[in-house]
Amino acid sequence: MVNLEDLKKEAKMLLEEGKVKYIIGYERSTNGLMSVPAFIKNPKNVERLVWDPSCIYNLTRFLVDEKRRKAREKKPDTRPVGIVVKGCDSRAVVVLLQEKFINREDVYILGVSCEGTGVVDEKKLAEKLKGKRPDKIEFDEKDNFIITSNNEKIKIPAQEILAERCLECRASFPVIYDELLGEKVERKSGEPFKSLEKIESLAKEDRWAFWKEQLDRCIRCYACRSVCPMCYCDECVVDTISFAVTADTAAEEKAQKIKWVEKSPDSSENFVYHLVRAIHLAGRCIDCGECERVCPLDIPIRFLNKKLEKEAKELFDYDVGFDPEKPSLVSSFKDEDPEDFIR
Amino acid sequence: MEPNPYIPKLTKIIQIKEEVGGARPIKTFRTQFLNENGFSFRCGQCAMLSVFGKGESMISISSSPLVKDYLQFSILKMGRVTSSLHDLQEGDIIGVRGPYGNGFPIEKWKGKNLIFIGGGIGLAPIWSVLHTALGKKEDYGKISLIYGARTSKDIVFKEELEELRQKIKVHLSIDVEEPEWKEFVGFVPVNVLDKKPSPENAISVTCGPPIMIKFVIQNLKALGFKDEQIYTTVENKMKCGIGKCGRCNIGLHYVCQDGPVYSWAELKNLPQEY
Amino acid sequence: MEKILRKKSFPQWVKKLESYRIYAPTKNGDLWNYELINHSEDINLDYLNTVLSPKKIIFPQRETFLEFSTSNNGNPEIKEVLPEEDPSLVFGVRPCDAKALTLTDQVFGGDFDDLYYWRRRNQTVLVGLACPTPPSPNCFCLSVNGSPHSKEGLDILMSDLGDRYYVESLTEKGNKLLNLAKKLFEEPKAKDKKDLEKIQLASEKKIKRQIKETKKIPPKLKEMFDSPFWDEEAMSCIRCGICTYLCPTCHCFDISDEVLSSSPLEGKRVRTWDTCQFPDFTMHSSGHNPRPDKASRLRQRILHKFQYFVERYKNYQCTGCGRCISKCPVGIDIIEVLNKVRGYGT
Numbered sequence: 007m008v009n010l011e012d013l014k015k016e017a018k019m020l021l022e023e024g025k026v027k028y029i030i031g032y033e034r035s036t037n038g039l040m041s042v043p044a045f046i047k048n049p050k051n052v053e054r055l056v057w058d059p060s061c062i063y064n065l066t067r068f069l070v071d072e073k074r075r076k077a078r079e080k081k082p083d084t085r086p087v088g089i090v091v092k093g094c095d096s097r098a099v100v101v102l103l104q105e106k107f108i109n110r111e112d113v114y115i116l117g118v119s120c121e122g123t124g125v126v127d128e129k130k131l132a133e134k135l136k137g138k139r140p141d142k143i144e145f146d147e148k149d150n151f152i153i154t155s156n157n158e159k160i161k162i163p164a165q166e167i168l169a170e171r172c173l174e175c176r177a178s179f180p181v182i183y184d185e186l187l188g189e190k191v192e193r194k195s196g197e198p199f200k201s202l203e204k205i206e207s208l209a210k211e212d213r214w215a216f217w218k219e220q221l222d223r224c225i226r227c228y229a230c231r232s233v234c235p236m237c238y239c240d241e242c243v244v245d246t247i248s249f250a251v252t253a254d255t256a257a258e259e260k261a262q263k264i265k266w267v268e269k270s271p272d273s274s275e276n277f278v279y280h281l282v283r284a285i286h287l288a289g290r291c292i293d294c295g296e297c298e299r300v301c302p303l304d305i306p307i308r309f310l311n312k313k314l315e316k317e318a319k320e321l322f323d324y325d326v327g328f329d330p331e332k333p334s335l336v337s338s339f340k341d342e343d344p345e346d347f348i349r
Numbered sequence: 350m351e352p353n354p355y356i357p358k359l360t361k362i363i364q365i366k367e368e369v370g371g372a373r374p375i376k377t378f379r380t381q382f383l384n385e386n387g388f389s390f391r392c393g394q395c396a397m398l399s400v401f402g403k404g405e406s407m408i409s410i411s412s413s414p415l416v417k418d419y420l421q422f423s424i425l426k427m428g429r430v431t432s433s434l435h436d437l438q439e440g441d442i443i444g445v446r447g448p449y450g451n452g453f454p455i456e457k458w459k460g461k462n463l464i465f466i467g468g469g470i471g472l473a474p475i476w477s478v479l480h481t482a483l484g485k486k487e488d489y490g491k492i493s494l495i496y497g498a499r500t501s502k503d504i505v506f507k508e509e510l511e512e513l514r515q516k517i518k519v520h521l522s523i524d525v526e527e528p529e530w531k532e533f534v535g536f537v538p539v540n541v542l543d544k545k546p547s548p549e550n551a552i553s554v555t556c557g558p559p560i561m562i563k564f565v566i567q568n569l570k571a572l573g574f575k576d577e578q579i580y581t582t583v584e585n586k587m588k589c590g591i592g593k594c595g596r597c598n599i600g601l602h603y604v605c606q607d608g609p610v611y612s613w614a615e616l617k618n619l620p621q622e623y
Numbered sequence: 624m625e626k627i628l629r630k631k632s633f634p635q636w637v638k639k640l641e642s643y644r645i646y647a648p649t650k651n652g653d654l655w656n657y658e659l660i661n662h663s664e665d666i667n668l669d670y671l672n673t674v675l676s677p678k679k680i681i682f683p684q685r686e687t688f689l690e691f692s693t694s695n696n697g698n699p700e701i702k703e704v705l706p707e708e709d710p711s712l713v714f715g716v717r718p719c720d721a722k723a724l725t726l727t728d729q730v731f732g733g734d735f736d737d738l739y740y741w742r743r744r745n746q747t748v749l750v751g752l753a754c755p756t757p758p759s760p761n762c763f764c765l766s767v768n769g770s771p772h773s774k775e776g777l778d779i780l781m782s783d784l785g786d787r788y789y790v791e792s793l794t795e796k797g798n799k800l801l802n803l804a805k806k807l808f809e810e811p812k813a814k815d816k817k818d819l820e821k822i823q824l825a826s827e828k829k830i831k832r833q834i835k836e837t838k839k840i841p842p843k844l845k846e847m848f849d850s851p852f853w854d855e856e857a858m859s860c861i862r863c864g865i866c867t868y869l870c871p872t873c874h875c876f877d878i879s880d881e882v883l884s885s886s887p888l889e890g891k892r893v894r895t896w897d898t899c900q901f902p903d904f905t906m907h908s909s910g911h912n913p914r915p916d917k918a919s920r921l922r923q924r925i926l927h928k929f930q931y932f933v934e935r936y937k938n939y940q941c942t943g944c945g946r947c948i949s950k951c952p953v954g955i956d957i958i959e960v961l962n963k964v965r966g967y968g969t
Contacts (some may be wrong), residue, residue: 035954037761042954043859063953067861071917078916129653139760223651225675225684228901229863233952246879247903251910256372260908261432268881269895270685300952302674302865304654354735355688355878355892356703401691401699402882402890428908442698559911586907588878591735595875595899598927601934606734620848622913622923 008118008188013090014052016116016185020088021049026114029088030068032061039140040128043068057090057118057187059143059151062125062169064294065089066098066235069108073238086114093120094171096180097292097327098235103182104327104334105290107238117183122191123164124172126151128299131167135160170308171295174198181328199316205309217277223303224276226269230297230307231283236290243267243282280310288314289335292327354591357399357444359383363419365439368505374426375470375505376435377411379419380445387445390414391452392477393582393610397590398422398434399444406430407587407605410448411473413480420445423473423505449590450609453478453554453580462490464546466565468537468557469498472505474582474609475556483516490551495544497522497537501530520544538564541572548573554580559623566613576614583609583616585623599623624792624801626808627815628781633788637663639804640712643748646680647714648673657713668715668783671758672944676720676871677713681743682727686894688739688878693887704891706739712748712800719764719942721751721776723871729936730874739894748796751777755822757830761945763958766834769942771826782819789819834961837929837939843964844930848922852967856960857921859953860900866924866947866955867898872940875899899923925960 013031020026033044033054040060045068046052069089076082091099096117102108123145131140135155142154151167153160165173178193180186205213228244231237241248243266251260266282268275284307291311298308318324321344324335364379381387390396395409412421426435437443455478463482467475475494482489494517498504501523513519522533522540533540538561546553546569553574555565562581569579585597585604592603600619602608611619628636637645647666649658655673657680660666687704694700728744731737754762754771764770774780778797782789789811792798801808834840847853867873877897882890897904900920906912914920932940941957948956 035956036959037948037951037954037956040954045855045858068859075916223656225864225868225896227864227868227898229861229865229952232861232863245903247906247908249902249906253910255910257426257428257432260428263429268893269877269879269897270881270893271895272685296952300863300865302869302950304652351736351738353703353705353738355737355739356701359699359701401701401892402880402885402888404880405878431908444699444701584907585913586905589876591737592733593730593735593737593874594877594897596897596904598899598923598931601931620926622919 008057008121010055010057013057013116013118013187014055016187017046017052017055017088018049020114021046021052025085026088027083027085029055029090029116030065031055031090031116032057032063032065038128039131039135040126055090059123059126059145060140061090061092062128062299064095064098064233064235064296065091066095066102066294067233067296069099069102069113070235070238073108073112086112088114088116090116090118091180091183092118092125093175093177093179093181094292094294096182097177098294100182100327100330101236101290101292101334103330104332110330115180115183115185117180117186119179119186119188119190120172120175120193121145121188122178122193123151124168124175124178124193126167127169131162134162134167169295170201170298171293174201174293176293176325177328182330198319199312202309202312202316206313218273220305221276221280222273224271224280224305225303226271226276226279227302229300229302233296233300234287234291235294236287237283243286244279280307284310284314287311289318289322289324289326291315354446355589357397357405357446358387359442360387360420360445362437362439362441362443365437368423368507369503371502373503374435375423376426377421377423377505378434379412379421380443381419382445383442387420388448390448392455392481393453393474394448394450395590395605395609396420396422396445396447396449397587398424398430399446400430400433400437401444403433404430405444405588406434407449407590409474409477409582409609411476413477413484415481415484421476423470423476425470447590449605451607453610455481458482458552459488460490460550462547462549462551463492464551464553465492465494465496466537466541466553466555466557467494467496468561469503470505471555471557471561472496473556475554476506478554486516491518493518493520493546495520495522495537495540495546497524497533497540499524501527536564537561538568541565541568545572548575548578552578552580556582559584576617577612579613581611581613581616583611583623585609624798625811626790626792626801627811628788628790628808630786630788632807633668634663634666636804636807637666637714640800642710644709644711645714646677646711666714668752668781670715672717672720672946674946674950675869676723676944676946677716677749678720678723678727678871680711680713681724681747682731682740682874683743684896686739688892688894690889690891691880692889699888706742708746710746710748711743712750714750714752716749716751716777717754717758717944718751718771718773718775718777718780719762719769719944720871721749722764722769722773722942723776723944724749725776726872726932726936726938726940726942727874729938748778748800749776750779750781750797750800753780753782753823753826755783755826757826759945759949761832761948761956761958762830762943763832763834763945764943765827765830766832766837766958767939767941767943771830772823782822784815784818784822787815789815832945832958834958834965836965837961839965840961841930841933843967844926847964847967848926850967852964853918853922856955856963857917860917860921860955861953862900862902862917862920863952864896864898864900865950865952867900868896869946869950870941871944871946872928872942873898875904899927921955925957925964929961 032041035042592606597604731740928940
């Protein structure tokens with residue numbers, strides 16, 4: 007059982023002793039059913055922290071923000087940032103460490119185990135609750151979630167409202183941590199990559215038609231890119247201006263930046279953006295599912311990344327985000343790597 | 350048929366002059382509309398220049414409205430659109446739409462002494478209002494120009510500045526010592542303190558890099574100029590030029606419509622976000 | 624003109640409107656969005672609110688301004704591309720979305736008329752649907768001079784009275800629509816008017832969220848430009864474009880040249896939606912960025928909506944639809960932010 011008070015105590019101690027700059031955790035939201043990111047600087051405010059199955063966000067993305075903020079400061083505070091991570095989120099931290107985007111000393115990881123359960127999907131929960139606001143969401147240690155709403159206790163089988171990512175969980179407790187709260191309980195998850203079967207079984211033309219219908223809805227808000235911890239490039243394919251520009255950058259260099267994707271939400275541009283992003287995430291995506299959760303038009307983009315995760319596993323036997331010492335997939339090779347594409 | 354504000358008029362480049370070479374080149378373009386009806390404008394206004402296939406860029410018109418034969422633009426090579434402008438030849442066709450912006454309130458300055466202070470490419474917007482005042486010299490008091498650039502090679506309108514000396518006082522400066530340079534050495538704001546223009550019945554207009562403007566305004570105030578006597582132009586990224594796309598928004602203003610000309614009295618009340 | 628339309632007669636009215644292109648909320652999976660309707664039976668007004676507001680019909684996300692090409696003598700040639708003559712009508716417009724269009728009207732008018740916007744605006748009839756209950760738990764139209772049965776910006780307002788609609792036509796365009804099917808409309812009786820009043824009063828009471836004392840916000844925001852408050856609030860912002868793209872009042876756009884062929888030159892100059900929340904929105908070619916961090920961009924969004932727009936156009940640039948609150952990936956809540964602003968420093 008993860009004791010929320012232990013988490014608050016740990017956070018308070020870290021802040022009081024000045025060991026971390028601030029703590030990234032979860033707190034109650036005002037706008038919906040789920041918890042939202044919290045940034046606690048003052049030890050008194052640790053009371054705001056929560057931990058329950060509504061803590062679905064992947065907070066690792068804010069480590070990228072922290073690095074950008076430090077780069078802008080003249081005399082940056084070099085203390086680490088404290089962050090609360092679940093099993094899946096910790097794999098994202100591992101990828102950032104593998105790619106040397108952050109150093110191990112920059113982050114103090116407060117790992118929390120899901121203890122065999124997972125987080126709930128907001129839409130599925132809202133459908134079951136039919137307008138009632140949840141005051142508390144708990145796991146009953148068996149197979150159900152108990153939702154307390156206005157003193158009424160509602161029992162819902164976990165399978166029915168678990169987030170899609172939890173049904174294919176690969177890390178039910180953090181794989182890297184400075185502190186671990188909760189027991190290391192393995193989750194009995196189903197066959198890996200099973201969710202892809204439906205689309206994979208379609209004929210090529212039907213698959214194209216499926217994705218065309220989905221991606222035509224895209225409004226290019228770039229929420230999928232913005233929420234992904236691994237999309238940290240200063241010179242992204244979709245931006246018309248590179249952020250790596252300084253006062254000394256020559257005009258020719260700026261003029262020659264290729265416009266790979268037009269800003270219009272045309273069918274062809276949307277395809278290029280999403281497919282290029284999926285390929286740039288091959289071997290790096292840990293399937294936290296955030297991209298799909300944030301999409302305002304309900305586009306199932308997680309499948310694109312998951313397909314490439316499957317390819318990474320099948321072709322290169324590569325498991326993403328478990329070992330910070332292991333090199334990243336695209337920057338290493340083994341002699342046994344398949345060569346059937348070389349003719 | 351109402352005019353469509355987004356459609357540029359086709360314009361021919363009749364003359365290109367290289368003002369400054371090197372890593373930060375500046376070229377001066379003179380253009381003529383293909384159809385007779387161009388537009389009339391006020392000094393300080395800008396136009397959107399189109400290079401079809403590349404994009405548009407908002408450039409201040411550096412010729413005076415008293416000149417009817419052509420429009421003059423002085424352009425520093427900075428990014429995609431300005432680089433493609435620099436690659437063009439005389440006779441090439443571009444698009445021009447405008448005029449946009451509020452222009453200098455030169456009618457209010459009749460009888461006053463005019464002190465123009467420019468740095469680098471900032472001389473281009475000043476050029477228009479300076480020559481308009483010169484065109485009706487009897488309407489204004491003493492006109493003078495304090496202008497500086499990084500090096501002597503970065504000075505724009507070199508020949509015209511020499512001609513100008515015969516009509517008004519011209520004080521030039523460069524940032525760092527150079528052999529053969531006889532005039533002031535140092536930053537433009539320091540030259541302003543050195544030349545001590547009098548605030549008595551005077552208006553001063555300053556354009557240049559943001560950091561230069563900041564210190565010039567500081568030094569002018571130290572010399573006794575009031576906020577209403579100091580004018581400047583603000584630069585901001587612009588796309589539509591007509592106050593709709595939101596890009597140049599500062600406070601309740603759109604710089605493309607309510608600016609780019611501001612007195613310091615007005616500008617200090619806006620959010621300093623430009 | 625005030626009339627009653629039996630719900631069962633509604634499809635027959637729609638059949639008479641075949642000369643118009645009809646848009647109505649359509650369900651796709653779990654989401655509603657305005658789509659073109661081909662069959663009158665497909666119109667279902669049993670919905671809450673759409674993800675994207677009807678703004679996208681009048682101010683589409685992508686629009687061609689002009690086409691350029693190279694003529695025979697090697698010089699560029701341009702051709703203006705204006706929206707076609709295409710009378711349209713939109714069913715099921717919520718009062719907040721209609722009021723939002725009156726705000727964008729002020730931006731796209733003024734000294735320069737945006738012909739593309741006005742052509743579509745003038746040929747589109749807006750048929751509104753009042754809200755008996757708030758479509759979203761985050762609705763707050765009452766706090767920003769709106770209401771669940773406001774008529775602002777609409778040509779017709781329909782109110783659901785159970786088995787019938789109370790139909791109020793507010794403009795000539797609206798009258799024309801009713802006159803196309805005169806026989807289907809009845810005169811309202813006293814009971815109809817009483818029922819309408821009851822439902823309208825009840826709908827106002829059901830709106831739970833509010834910004835307290837909205838009038839005090841614009842002057843307070845003016846004082847808070849340099850406050851560290853914005854750094855705190857923007858910590859969780861991930862700089863996507865959801866809040867602004869879904870907002871019915873936001874109007875920022877980009878103009879870019881899309882080249883189909885470089886030699887001979889052929890392409891289009893298009894306008895696309897843009898957002899002040901993207902980091903490159905205000906970035907100059909020199910690399911200087913007046914709003915380089917999330918705090919300044921969040922501050923821009925809030926101040927533009929509740930101070931600058933008020934100073935320029937005398938209206939809040941927000942109609943309380945709640946979309947930005949419901950869909951923000953990290954839960955940044957404009958009502959919370961503004962309530963905090965009101966009490967800041969006290």
